[in-house]
C-alpha cells in the first residue's frame with residue numbers, strides 16, 4: 001500500500017534522478033516544472049473527455065434512457081467524436097463583432113481554469129505549489145471567468161449574448177459572497193489558508209461534519225459559479241438562446257466547453273479538499289481517495305442537474321442575498337464563537353455539528369414559511385381578481 | 396434494425412493515409428451531429444418524441460439540440476413552412492457553419508403536404524438544399540432515425556479531399 005500511495009512521487013523522483021545524470025541542475029528544474037505544467041493541462045483535457053461522457057450517461061440514465069452507445073463500446077468515444085467534429089467545423093466570426101476581443105475570450109477563459117489546478121492537492125505530497133494563501137488564490141482566479149464571459153458577450157455584438165453576459169456577472173458576483181464566507185469558516189477552523197494545511201487539519205473529522213452549513217452553502221455557490229442547473233440562467237435556451245457563447249462556433253465554442261468541465265473538476269476538487277478531508281482516509285492510496293470523492297461530488301452535481309428545473313433570475317439573486325449570505329454569516333459567527341470557547345476535539349465537533357444542523361433546520365423552516373406566505377398572498381390576489389371579474393357569487 | 400451500412404469502397408485510387416483520415420473525420424462527424432432546436436408544426440412533436448426514453452436519439456450522440464444555429468450540424472425541418480416562416484428557416488440555415496446537413500421531415504416540409512395554399516411554401520427545398528426526405532404525416536420517430544441513418548451513410552461516403560467546404564474558391568450560392 002505504501003508503494004501504491006506514493007507511486008507518482010516515486011516516478012517523479014526516479015525521473016528526476018534520470019535527468020540529473022546528464023543535465024545541469026537548472027535544466028533539470030526547468031524540465032521538471034514544464035513537465036508538471038503539461039501534466040496538469042493533460043489532466044484537464046482527460047477530465048473533460050471523461051466527464052462529458054459521464055454526464056451524458058448519468059443524465060440519460062436518470063431520464064430512463066440509454067445515452068450515447070454508438071461511438072465505440074458503450075459509446076465511450078463519444079467525447080472524442082465531438083472533439084473531431086468541433087475541430088473540423090467552420091469558424092464563423094460575425095461581421096460586426098469586435099474581432100480581437102472575440103478571438104481573445106475563448107483563450108482567456110481557459111487560463112484561470114488551468115491555473116487553479118496548481119493549488120489542488122491531488123494526493124499526499126502531490127500538489128503543484130503549496131501556496132500559503134491558496135484559498136485567496138482560488139477566489140481571485142474564480143473572478144477572472146466573469147471578465148471573459150463579459151468579453152465574449154460584448155464582442156459578439158449580439159443582444160442575447162450580451163444579456164447572457166450581464167446575467168453571468170450578476171450571478172457570479174452575488175454567489176461569490178456566500179462562497180467566500182463559507183471558505184472563511186473553513187479557514188477559521190483549519191487555522192491556515194494553504195490547501196495542504198486544510199486537508200491535514202481534517203485528519204480526525206472532515207469539515208463537512210464539523211460545519212454542514214458551510215458545506216451546503218459552498219456546494220450551492222459552487223453550482224452557481226459553474227453555471228450549472230439550477231443556476232444555468234446565462235445559457236437558458238428558452239430565454240436567451242445560448243447565452244454569451246451564442247456566436248461562437250467550432251473550436252472556439254469547444255474552448256468554452258472545455259473550460260466549463262475543467263472548472264467542474266476544480267470546484268468538485270475544492271469541495272473535496274475543503275470539506276471531505278481531501279486525500280485523507282485509510283486503506284486506499286491517497287490519490288485514489290481523492291479521485292473517488294471528486295467523482296462522487298460530480299455525480300451529485302449531475303444528479304441535481306438532471307432533477308431540478310431552472311431558477312428565475314429574481315429568485316436566484318434573492319436566494320443568494322436573502323438566504324445564503326445571512327446563513328453563511330450567522331454560521332461564521334457561530335463557528336468563531338465556538339472555536340474560541342472550546343478546545344479542538346470531540347466536544348467541539350459535536351457542539352458545532354448539532355448547532356449547525358439546528359441552524360440549517362431553522363433556515364429551511366423560515367424559507368418554507370416565507371414561501372407559503374407568498375403563495376397565500378398570490379392566491380388571495382388571484383381570487384380577488386376573479387371576484388372582480390365575475391361578480392361576488394361565481395367562483 | 397440499424398445494421399451498419401456498408402462503407403462504399405469504390406475509391407480505390409485513394410491512398411491509405413487519406414482513407415484513414417477520412418474514416419476518422421467522417422466517424423467523428425457522424426456520431427456528433429447536433430440538431431438545431433426548432434420545430435415548426437405537428438411533426439416537431441414527433442421529433443421531440445424521438446428524444447424521449449422510448450426512442451432515445453441520444454444513442455447517436457444527438458441529444459444536444461442546440462438553440463444557437465452556430466453550434467448545430469443538422470437542421471431538421473419538422474413541420475409546415477409557411478411563407479411567413481420561410482425567411483427565418485433560411486436564416487437559420489445560413490447561420491449554421493459548414494459542414495451542415497438538412498433533413499426535411501414530414502410531407503409538409505417535403506412538398507407542402509395537405510396545405511396546398513397561398514400561405515404555405517410548397518416544400519422546403521425551394522429555399523434550402525435538402526439532403527434527406529423523411530415522408531409521413533407525421534413520420535414516426537423510427538422513420539426519423541432511418542433518415543438520420545441515411546445522413547450518416549452520406550457522411551461516411553464523403554472525403555475530406557472532395558468536400559466543398561474547405562475549398563478556397565467562392566462557394567456557389
Ligand code: SF4
Nearest residue numbers: 437438501502503533
Ligand atoms: S406533415 Fe403532417 S404532421 Fe407533419 S407538419 Fe405537416 S400536417 Fe403536421
